Amino acid sequence: MSMAMQHYEDDQTNGFMIHIVPELQGRIKKAAAQSNLSVQDYVERILEQTVPPDSNSTLKRDGRLNRAAVDDLLRYREEIRRAHPGQVFEDSAELLRQAREERTKELEQRGNEGVAYGLLTQTTGA
Numbered sequence: 001m002s003m004a005m006q007h008y009e010d011d012q013t014n015g016f017m018i019h020i021v022p023e024l025q026g027r028i029k030k031a032a033a034q035s036n037l038s039v040q041d042y043v044e045r046i047l048e049q050t051v052p053p054d055s056n057s058t059l060k061r062d063g064r065l066n067r068a069a070v071d072d073l074l075r076y077r078e079e080i081r082r083a084h085p086g087q088v089f090e091d092s093a094e095l096l097r098q099a100r101e102e103r104t105k106e107l108e109q110r111g112n113e114g115v116a117y118g119l120l121t122q123t124t125g126a
Contacts, residue, residue: 032042
């Protein structure tokens with residue numbers, strides 16, 4: 001192993017250097033541009049989809065889920081759907097919003113009833 005290669009293996013902050021023939025470089029650049037991605041982002045996406053994941057890593061260094069984690073979540077979702085056939089799962093965020101609105105209306109109504117009762121007792125002297 002050459003010294004230069006050893007340097008790159010030891011220094012993981014510099015990334016990876018590979019030689020790609022000019023014809024393939026051109027195809028990569030064109031495909032990245034068509035996808036509105038930088039060449040680095042385009043190649044990273046391809047490698048993320050192609051290279052088997054590290055078995056104990058579910059997050060990439062930038063905090064995004066890796067492909068294996070997403071695949072696991074999709075499989076789990078399908079298992080849940082199969083275990084509960086015909087059941088429609090609603091958007092939980094929307095359900096929470098609706099419940100919050102109903103509770104707010106309830107509290108406002110109770111508050112208004114209390115105010116009305118207080119006014120009624122003041123005017124009747126009860």
